[in-house]
Amino acid sequence: MSRTDAGLKVYGMSTSGNCHKVKLLLQQLGARYEWHEVDSADGQTRTAAFLALNPNGKVPVLQRNDGRVLTESNAILYWLAEGTPFLPADGWQRAQALSWMFFEQYSHEPYVAVARFISGWTPMDSPRRAELPRLRERADDALAVMERHLQAQAWFTGSDYGIADIALFAYTAVAGDGGIRLSLYPAVERWLQAVREQPAFVAMPLPDAQVQARFSASV
Structure with a gap:
């Protein structure tokens, strides 16, 4: 089973x-x-x-x-x-996928995700909003690393789509909510669309209207 x-x-x-x-x-x-x-x-x-x-x-x-x-x-x-096409069987490719997943948690999520959280889930007068310029700067650093990779490679999990792509996709796809301009990264945008075209893809649901209004006001 x-x-x-x-x-x-x-x-x-x-x-x-x-x-x-x-x-x-x-x-x-x-x-x-x-x-x-x-x-x-x-x-x-x-x-x-x-x-x-x-x-x-x-x-x-x-x-x-x-x-x-x-x-x-x-x-x-x-x-x-493990044991599925979403994780490479080759040890070197598997390690490369893991390296991108560690990158996501250490160099990407703490900036892209936190900028989104502060933009949408904190009051407009929250002192945490002073963090946004620095978070967006660091998010741009992470996206620039991804852009360089995607200019030469189609995926982050090796030669095919897999869990490193899923890990990086989730918050990259909604980076705009935190005021991060994805239009600066055309290779990242092409990759995002390629992920959306994978079989059985499901999009993240939208948060409630109040959160969405804060996203718009925070840009």
Whole structure:
């Protein structure tokens, strides 16, 4: 029996890129799973019940039917993709995919995702908005690295689409919400469209109207 036929439960916030990447891979694997919506912006990851699943108080969380739990979005992607075309069999290519996934969590997500969060989920008078210019500058640095790679290569997971692409896609696709200009990166834009054209692709849902209004006001 495949690990994706094991009645998985996933706890996540649908408008979070870290959660969406897990949902996207599950959909593309044709997996059987239950999605449990958890609004981290509303404090739902700080309840006793959730902290019993993940003491770190973050989504996503994957739970197997035997009760075992896996946290951290890219670790979940790796476990789900093992033995599938979404993770290269060749050791060198696999390491290259992992290097891009580490890049995503260390050099990309802390700037692209945080700029989006501050733009949409904090009040317009929040002192955190003073961070936005620096976050956008660092986000541009990350996108420039991706642009150079994509000028010579089609994907980040080796010769084919896979989990490194999914990891980087989730927040790159919504970088504009944080005031980051994707139009400066034509190779990145071509790659984003190529990801959207993959079989069983599912888009991240839009956040509520109040959040969207803050995105527009923050640009």
